[in-house]
Amino acid sequence: MKYILVTGGVISGIGKGIIASSVGTILKSCGLRVTAIKIDPYINIDAGTFSPYEHGEVFVLDDGGEVDLDLGNYERFLDIRLTKDNNLTTGKIYQSVINKERRGDYLGKTVQVVPHITDAIQEWVMRQARVPVDDDGVEPQICVIELGGTVGDIESMPFIEAFRQFQFKVKRENFCNIHVSLVPQPSATGEQKTKPTQNSVRELRGLGLSPDLIMCRCSTPLENSVKEKISMFCHVEPEQVICVADVSSIYRVPLLLEDQGVVGYFCQRLDLPIETRPRKMLTKWKEMSDRYRLLEQCSIALVGKYTKFTDSYASVIKALEHSALAISHKLEIKYIDSADLEPNTLTEEPVKYHEAWQKLCSADGILVPGGFGVRGTEGKIQAINWARKQKKPFLGTEWAVSVAGSHGDAIIFTARKTLKLSIPIILHVHYMAKSMWTPARQTSHSKIMGRLYGDVEYVDERHRHRFEVNPELKEHFEGKGFHFVGQDVEGERMEVIELDDHPYFVGVQYHPEFTSRPIKPSPPYFGLLLASAGKLQSYLHKGCRLSPRDTYSDRSGSSTPDSEIAECSISQE
Numbered sequence: 001m002k003y004i005l006v007t008g009g010v011i012s013g014i015g016k017g018i019i020a021s022s023v024g025t026i027l028k029s030c031g032l033r034v035t036a037i038k039i040d041p042y043i044n045i046d047a048g049t050f051s052p053y054e055h056g057e058v059f060v061l062d063d064g065g066e067v068d069l070d071l072g073n074y075e076r077f078l079d080i081r082l083t084k085d086n087n088l089t090t091g092k093i094y095q096s097v098i099n100k101e102r103r104g105d106y107l108g109k110t111v112q113v114v115p116h117i118t119d120a121i122q123e124w125v126m127r128q129a130r131v132p133v134d135d136d137g138v139e140p141q142i143c144v145i146e147l148g149g150t151v152g153d154i155e156s157m158p159f160i161e162a163f164r165q166f167q168f169k170v171k172r173e174n175f176c177n178i179h180v181s182l183v184p185q186p187s188a189t190g191e192q193k194t195k196p197t198q199n200s201v202r203e204l205r206g207l208g209l210s211p212d213l214i215m216c217r218c219s220t221p222l223e224n225s226v227k228e229k230i231s232m233f234c235h236v237e238p239e240q241v242i243c244v245a246d247v248s249s250i251y252r253v254p255l256l257l258e259d260q261g262v263v264g265y266f267c268q269r270l271d272l273p274i275e276t277r278p279r280k281m282l283t284k285w286k287e288m289s290d291r292y293r294l295l296e297q298c299s300i301a302l303v304g305k306y307t308k309f310t311d312s313y314a315s316v317i318k319a320l321e322h323s324a325l326a327i328s329h330k331l332e333i334k335y336i337d338s339a340d341l342e343p344n345t346l347t348e349e350p351v352k353y354h355e356a357w358q359k360l361c362s363a364d365g366i367l368v369p370g371g372f373g374v375r376g377t378e379g380k381i382q383a384i385n386w387a388r389k390q391k392k393p394f395l396g397t398e399w400a401v402s403v404a405g406s407h408g409d410a411i412i413f414t415a416r417k418t419l420k421l422s423i424p425i426i427l428h429v430h431y432m433a434k435s436m437w438t439p440a441r442q443t444s445h446s447k448i449m450g451r452l453y454g455d456v457e458y459v460d461e462r463h464r465h466r467f468e469v470n471p472e473l474k475e476h477f478e479g480k481g482f483h484f485v486g487q488d489v490e491g492e493r494m495e496v497i498e499l500d501d502h503p504y505f506v507g508v509q510y511h512p513e514f515t516s517r518p519i520k521p522s523p524p525y526f527g528l529l530l531a532s533a534g535k536l537q538s539y540l541h542k543g544c545r546l547s548p549r550d551t552y553s554d555r556s557g558s559s560t561p562d563s564e565i566a567e568c569s570i571s572q573e
Helices: 014-030 070-078 091-101 114-130 156-168 194-206 224-234 248-259 262-269 280-293 310-326 342-347 350-362 377-389 448-452 473-477 523-532 536-541
Strands: 003-010 034-040 087-089 143-147 175-182 213-218 242-247 297-304 330-337 367-368 394-397 401-406 408-412 426-428 440-443 457-461 467-469 482-487 495-497 505-508 552-554 559-561
Touching: 003 014, 003 440, 014 034, 014 070, 014 143, 014 175, 014 248, 014 262, 034 070, 034 114, 070 280, 070 310, 087 114, 087 342, 091 114, 091 156, 114 156, 114 367, 156 175, 175 194, 194 213, 194 224, 213 224, 224 242, 242 248, 242 536, 262 559, 297 310, 297 350, 297 377, 297 523, 297 552, 310 330, 330 350, 330 505, 342 350, 350 377, 367 377, 367 523, 377 394, 394 523, 401 457, 448 495, 448 523, 448 536, 457 473, 467 473, 473 482, 505 523, 523 536
Parallel strands: 003 143, 003 175, 034 087, 034 143, 175 213, 213 242, 297 330, 297 367, 367 394, 394 505
Antiparallel strands: 401 408, 426 467, 440 457, 482 495, 495 505, 552 559
């Protein structure tokens, strides 16, 4: 087993997750089996109780694990399925050590950070690195480990010490360290500054880890003189200083690393049995990333509660991007705070109200993602009602249901609202994160959604919600033109709803964005983009195939239909 540790310096949020994912991608393109682990130094057991504004999106895994959003990047880039144990936190480590102490496993010894906490970290990493992540059940060959936070943080000290010991336990030829640092370029001088990187590497070396590669995040490509200066002061060869400049798409980062000989370095440093010639998988990535230069545009209004912090919808945004690329369109997302669409905003802040509605009305399609609490719910109701009446393509995740009755039109979205009916429309499942429905659940489909999924018998999708539609009201809804085209295999939970006489009006109980991949977009999102671009009916009539002009073309001149690359079925056998 080979281990690649990715650390970060200078500032947080520097892009370690994308770089770790990209390193894994180029190694997987060489035919190696790759897994990934994310270490978060916070004391929380997992990310399930975080506010979206605190730490961004909570990513949900197949086993129900609520984890850091970087694991979403790993799954999307590497096209693998991870478990909750691939996300290691300080809370998990201390909890496991305390449980052992209570059982008497330490035989009365004083339990300390060194060696007990550091040993627990190493054991966890070595155990999880060998868990298969592909359907073939074969043990991975390489584990990419991202250490969250910044070198020097007090929270990450036990992990740094653990890996200082770990590098000797697994031997030098099986362990290397990538250090990601910032090279700022002040506008006043325009000069690329190396001092922050020097200080960061000095601190890391003082803690016992020496970087093998220094990946420099910068706004413009590094000058040779800057590379040589970092090389001299950070005790590495110039070839070990890698420039990761800003690019048009995160999907170009693997190509950026490939062009600078990162694969060749790993071959030599870790004695990997791979060839360094160009690989077909990265060729597809290049063709896909080049589509960001296309001129045709499609706009989607994202109506949510957390639009001030876009990381709250990281997977949603990625799923939209994947689908837009598959139909050769440039994506424009119009972020709308759902509260701004509510009537009381018209009274208090009329300018904000009219701007929000102008964005909504000018969009080609509408997406309403899930959210907790009642704030902004009425705004979501207004947006969904407008999409239904104006026949605007619409997708709602975590239930968006329209009811037309004697009491007028209303939309039910995650929160309880009975409309004076004799039985509740929304059933309250449980309360708090632990009791949410989070694991992947099998769902059957028909109609448009069934065809988008490839007419498979069932699919596995991931859930994270507190409310569900009352099955006793199924006939009531269907009498109003709604069809529950997807249910769980027991037929007890309503999973997917479609509306009659509408180009695309779909509500789903689950979160399909979690299983979307760059070259295999999520079917519900793919359908939304197709409908928004006016291509859905043509796509369905052609047997779920796009026209020749909407294909990926390789350099040999042959082409592969999008429907083959972006498969409609996401079921995992």
